[in-house]
Amino acid sequence: MLGTNSCHEKPEQNVTAGKPAFVAVDWGTSSFRGWLMTADGNALAETRGPEGMLHCATAGFAPVLADHLARLGGMQNLPVLICGMAGARQGWIEAPYLHTPTRLDALHDGAQRVDTQGDVRILPGIAQADAAAPDVMRGEETQLLGVTEPGFTGLVCIPGTHSKWVWIESGSVVSFTTYMTGELFSVITQHSILKHAVDHDAPSPAANDAFRDGLQRALDAPAGLTASLFSLRAAQLLGFQQQADGTARLSGLLIGTEIADAGSRYGTRHPVRLIGAGALKDLYASALAAAGFDVTIVDAERASQHGLTKAAIHLWGAQFT
Amino acid sequence: MLGTNSCHEKPEQNVTAGKPAFVAVDWGTSSFRGWLMTADGNALAETRGPEGMLHCATAGFAPVLADHLARLGGMQNLPVLICGMAGARQGWIEAPYLHTPTRLDALHDGAQRVDTQGDVRILPGIAQADAAAPDVMRGEETQLLGVTEPGFTGLVCIPGTHSKWVWIESGSVVSFTTYMTGELFSVITQHSILKHAVDHDAPSPAANDAFRDGLQRALDAPAGLTASLFSLRAAQLLGFQQQADGTARLSGLLIGTEIADAGSRYGTRHPVRLIGAGALKDLYASALAAAGFDVTIVDAERASQHGLTKAAIHLWGAQFT
Known part of the structure; x- marks a missing residue:
């Protein structure tokens, strides 16, 4: 094998x-x-x-x-x-x-x-x-x-521009769901009012905390994404949050929304194989663990x-x- | 008065x-x-x-x-x-x-x-x-x-680029929530892959049905917005939906996501004053009624x-x- x-x-x-x-x-x-x-x-x-x-x-x-x-x-x-x-x-x-x-x-x-x-x-x-x-x-x-052996049953998560969540049973792809997570991150940070709420330079020392805050907010209330997005801007206007943390917080919000919805569709009891690379793979690994998934990481090119x-x-x- | x-x-x-x-x-x-x-x-x-x-x-x-x-x-x-x-x-x-x-x-x-x-x-x-x-x-x-008399208690919905939902008690603004509904519609249709899934020309004869389909999908599963967005594109690739209906369907998805979340925050039992104008006002009036709200419409400029x-x-x- x-x-x-x-x-x-x-x-x-x-x-x-x-x-x-x-x-x-x-x-x-x-x-x-x-x-x-x-x-x-x-x-x-x-x-x-x-x-x-x-x-x-x-x-x-x-x-x-x-x-x-x-x-x-x-x-x-x-x-x-x-x-x-x-x-x-x-x-x-x-x-x-x-x-x-x-x-x-x-x-x-x-x-x-x-x-x-x-x-x-x-x-x-x-x-x-x-x-x-x-x-x-x-x-x-x-x-x-x-990344799957012939009789594999479980979930695979492939983050990216269009993230995929795939339910595989005994080696067959049974169903899957695509989330526009990466593309939304891109168009929102480049073209919406939130371009003023993110900083494209190096992440701040508090970026990890900001990512976890955004993630938890989305996991707790995934239906509130379109409100949470504006809230990110308002929090900076009112001095509660820093622009330097905006990118990490937005990333947490979008990834959390995806993981919360996928968890409610497919359940969190199955182990997840995460196919990814670089910083995005690390963000998802940490987010999936926070959401209660048991994760195995596989390098995307090797996959x-x-x-x-x-x-x-x-x-x-x-x-x- | x-x-x-x-x-x-x-x-x-x-x-x-x-x-x-x-x-x-x-x-x-x-x-x-x-x-x-x-x-x-x-x-x-x-x-x-x-x-x-x-x-x-x-x-x-x-x-x-x-x-x-x-x-x-x-x-x-x-x-x-x-x-x-x-x-x-x-x-x-x-x-x-x-x-x-x-x-x-x-x-x-x-x-x-x-x-x-x-x-x-x-x-x-x-x-x-x-x-x-x-x-x-x-x-x-x-x-x-x-739009409110001095002792007014109830909800006000102001749709737009940044839609507002406002809870007013005895003439005081107690709390409110802003949704990036209109701005997301704009950046998604102009800058994401969904620009290929919408038609900026006149709406199709089936636009009303497409709006209602998108609306109902979002009311049923508001946490699934980022998946529903990609699904709109996939449905056209697979021949289930027409590009001419894409704009109306996307509009239904985004407005439905907003209304579902606002309904869960503020409840649907209070009457809503809807401040709006033109086609957007009509879309919201129909969406709010479908979601079970009792709506009174007020013209935005008069307000x-x-x-x-x-x-x-x-x-x-x-x-x-």
Whole structure:
């Protein structure tokens, strides 16, 4: 089994260890990340750039891929497996959504082969085609595959621009919910009156306390978000709070609103696998613990690499050995 | 008593009827509205412009006022009473906030006289200087005075960029809550991924249904706003909803979230006076009724005029007769 919790697994001692087997690509809306992978899931080399789907929709996908393959050492003969927005309708070619409930270990069945040089395939996203709770993901499904063992039952939280909470039962994605947490943080701090209530410089020494205050306020009264937002501004006007703490407090409010709602949908008794990176991962880990969740942290890039490797083994395993 | 529910009251048959007594000004962040008023609260002439506080903070307040007084017919000798952001710290002169609980019929005691030509005074705003629920208003307090009789007990809802819900007991403002409803609508439709989910052209024939759907979703699950927002986008991607209905649905979601939270704070058993204008007033009236509130509608400009008249009578009543 591929490890899920460590970035530094020991390569197995067999003939394929250390040998490039395929190229893994996470091709998002505004970024390209590619890795030269061994058959057992280790990244031998990495390439990254800003040529996401939005860029390539006009500039073309094939030249960008060729350029990155060259940067990986001219591995044009290896198969390439892609996840993410490159498979959207407005992407390279559409890899139509699988519909919930759907087994993660069957993701590769939905892969679409691109009509281009070499063997290039794109994994599908997952849709919740339910009129009462419509939702979609592209890219996260591959991370889910990466961080779950075949019979896994539990919750996965993937924070970000559009945070995902996913309920998985016996290895199948049963339901999920997307929260606009990161995007709201961005538009509110850039375009609303609260741009005067945050300080984009280094966080204040009291930022941790401010984050916890905002978090607790949201956990206690998640329906009050749109009032709590204005309250943040009023508290500064009246001298109760400092502008230097505004960013952390707003972050706590938005993350707390998400976690409170997810907790009421999915319950807090199941362990949560948190897929994240950097400061955001740390904020969520602390917030989830405060909300009573039992959390295991998984690095986001390793999750993508593991998921792509599992699917690649299904597609090309015979030629890897 | 000044009427609160009608835009067209009959002037009383006395000697002051029809005679200009003072100039009433609602001076907001980005607009100026002035009226030549009789002592019994009728507007004889009107002037309006885009020279709000933000404009005047650099261009100066006195010349803008002089210009509008000239447009009203050269009434430089009449006293002028101003409400709104002109009294903010960054305004013309600061009219410091009164603190809750505060009697509405004592608003005029907080009026600040401006060191300028003529008798020009600015009414104060109201602050809720409570560290657990800090909040501020400027301009709305004058509307509250305008729409309530001296012993009034009940709720007032003032929808807008920053919607206010105000609990008034025996003519005193006891507590209030501001919701960033209108501003969130604006930044989300202009700057988030949902700009692709709304259509700024004429509303679709099904807009009313879409508004009610969004409203009901928020009333049922107000803590889920940040998920419902993404869901709106996903529903269109999956073909469940139309882009033409996106604006109405988003509006329903945000207004419903506000009303659900206000209802849980203040209860739904008290009658609500709704101060509004135009399409927004109609949306709120329908939403409040759907949420079980008993609503009376008051025109926003008449509310400002009435409040300014009540305060003006306290300040200069002796010279009006």
